[in-house]
Structure formats: structure tokens, C-alpha cells
Amino acid sequence: MNLEAVLFDLDGTLVDTAPDFIAVLNAMRVDHQQDPLPESTIRNTVSGGAREMVKLAFGGQPGEPKFDHLLQEFLQRYGDCVYSGQSKSVLFPGFDSLLATFSAQGIAWGIVTNKPARFAEALMPSLNITPASLVCPDHVREPKPAPEALLLACQQLQAEPCRTIYLGDHERDIVAGRNANMVTIAVAWGYFDEPDPLTAWQADHLVHTTQQLQQLLPTLF
Structure with a gap:
């Protein structure tokens, strides 16, 4: 698969x-x-x-x-x-090359966020990225942790949820991915105030670096 x-x-x-x-x-x-x-x-x-x-x-x-x-x-x-274009937001290290790898291998990628569309869409040009799908709360009736936004992204990408991976840094991301029947990956470089909450989320996988993520992906399908 x-x-x-x-x-x-x-x-x-x-x-x-x-x-x-x-x-x-x-x-x-x-x-x-x-x-x-x-x-x-x-x-x-x-x-x-x-x-x-x-x-x-x-x-x-x-x-x-x-x-x-x-x-x-x-x-x-x-x-x-x-x-204003003054944003200091940047891709986390390693994602430039990882996204380029996806493009080279024909793997579609997208973003599913609880950030309002007016902010998420405005960030894309400054980051120099063009996701094939960008789903925000404005686009669905129920945001994460409901699976609706993730399933909508799969429709837009013409991908089967069971052949899709969802990565997040919050428990609601993992719950949403699980509810959508996706493989879930928790990332340890995100924003959380507990010392080690990630294992409690019961994600399918946990990664600490983008290099580790890049090594993991070929083993999943």
C-alpha cells in the first residue's frame, strides 16, 4: 500500500x-x-x-x-x-528539503489547522510554500479534534484517509487523525508546557527531528 x-x-x-x-x-x-x-x-x-x-x-x-x-x-x-509582510514565522528546520522530496516523489501534502483562514492564507507567500490543500475552521462545521477538516483535505488531494499521515504537536491533532483513520505522528518540537505529554496522546509514532521523520516515512507504507 x-x-x-x-x-x-x-x-x-x-x-x-x-x-x-x-x-x-x-x-x-x-x-x-x-x-x-x-x-x-x-x-x-x-x-x-x-x-x-x-x-x-x-x-x-x-x-x-x-x-x-x-x-x-x-x-x-x-x-x-x-x-504587512513583517511576519517572522519560518518553516521548522528540515522541512524545505522534506517538502521538495514529497514533490519529487508525487506525494501530495497539505495543511489542516485551527488557525482562521485569513491568517493562514496570508502566511503562505512569506513562507514560500504552496500546499495543495489548506483547510481551516472556516471551511468546516466542526474543527479539530473532529475529523471533518482532515477528511476534507483528503477529498481535495484525492487521497484515501487510510493512506494519509497527519502530523501535529497537540493532543487534538492526534485525536483528529485517529478519528479520520489516518496514521498519526506527534512531533516533539512543538508548543506545549508539560515536560513530556506526547506519549499520553497515543500517536502511532513520535518524532523529535525532521531527520527522524524523513527516516520514518518510507517504513510506514
């Missing part, structure tokens, strides 16, 4: 987006007369999404007027960063 497609989570898996979030969140804190947070503290929260980062920086809960106002300010500032 041949491998037909590889799907990636975006933030913390394929792309290091933390530098943008660190810059935006700490700029907000300074403007609100608070000291910047340690970069590592913000980095470990990125996969939780915008709400978790705002909660980290300012406290409060979604639905509270002050929190919702800060959330909108955060999203506006992040959007300004991405749309």
Missing part, C-alpha cells in the same frame, strides 16, 4: 509561528503598562490559540467584555503583522 498524502498541523508542527505571537503579545502588555512575559512562557501556549494567549497575558475569561476587547486587539495586531 502506497503513501498518498501527508497532512500537517500549522503552528508548532510545520511552521514556527511563535516569534510573531511573542512580539504581538508583549507589545500589547507594554502598551497596557505591564512587563513583557518570558518568550518561553508564550511559546508554550501558542498551540492553545489566541484565547489562551490572551488569558495568559491578561487573565479573564472569554465572554467578559474586557477579555473580548483584548482578544480583538490581539487578533488585529496579529493580522497587521501577517498582512
Whole structure:
């Protein structure tokens, strides 16, 4: 059985987006007369999404007027960063060559993310990548950990889910991949604040480097 497609989570898996979030969140804190947070503290929260980062920086809960106002300010500032072409987000080391290998071998690849489409789509040109499928929460009724987004990506790539791999740095990625009947790979270079949570996710495989990933892939199909 041949491998037909590889799907990636975006933030913390394929792309290091933390530098943008660190810059935006700490700029907000300074403007609100608070000291910047340690970069590592913000980095470990990125996969939780915008709400978790705002909660980290300012406290409060979604639905509270002050929190919702800060959330909108955060999203506006992040959007300004991405749309202006000033993003510092980069592919994690090794993915340039790995994606080129996929193209050479005729393996389709795409991105399935919980990042809103307006941000995810705007990042692609600055990263110089063109995924054959980019599925965001805007495109489905239920985002990850539901399997709908992953199955939609398979439809777009004309790939069988059982011949598709999904990589992620969050438990919801692994759950979504499992629910979609895909081979799941947890990546250890992502954003999480627990010392070693990955083994508890029960992914099919765990990789610590892109070199290890490149060695693993030929053995799976």
C-alpha cells in the first residue's frame, strides 16, 4: 500500500509561528503598562490559540467584555503583522528539503489547522510554500479534534484517509487523525508546557527531528 498524502498541523508542527505571537503579545502588555512575559512562557501556549494567549497575558475569561476587547486587539495586531509582510514565522528546520522530496516523489501534502483562514492564507507567500490543500475552521462545521477538516483535505488531494499521515504537536491533532483513520505522528518540537505529554496522546509514532521523520516515512507504507 502506497503513501498518498501527508497532512500537517500549522503552528508548532510545520511552521514556527511563535516569534510573531511573542512580539504581538508583549507589545500589547507594554502598551497596557505591564512587563513583557518570558518568550518561553508564550511559546508554550501558542498551540492553545489566541484565547489562551490572551488569558495568559491578561487573565479573564472569554465572554467578559474586557477579555473580548483584548482578544480583538490581539487578533488585529496579529493580522497587521501577517498582512504587512513583517511576519517572522519560518518553516521548522528540515522541512524545505522534506517538502521538495514529497514533490519529487508525487506525494501530495497539505495543511489542516485551527488557525482562521485569513491568517493562514496570508502566511503562505512569506513562507514560500504552496500546499495543495489548506483547510481551516472556516471551511468546516466542526474543527479539530473532529475529523471533518482532515477528511476534507483528503477529498481535495484525492487521497484515501487510510493512506494519509497527519502530523501535529497537540493532543487534538492526534485525536483528529485517529478519528479520520489516518496514521498519526506527534512531533516533539512543538508548543506545549508539560515536560513530556506526547506519549499520553497515543500517536502511532513520535518524532523529535525532521531527520527522524524523513527516516520514518518510507517504513510506514
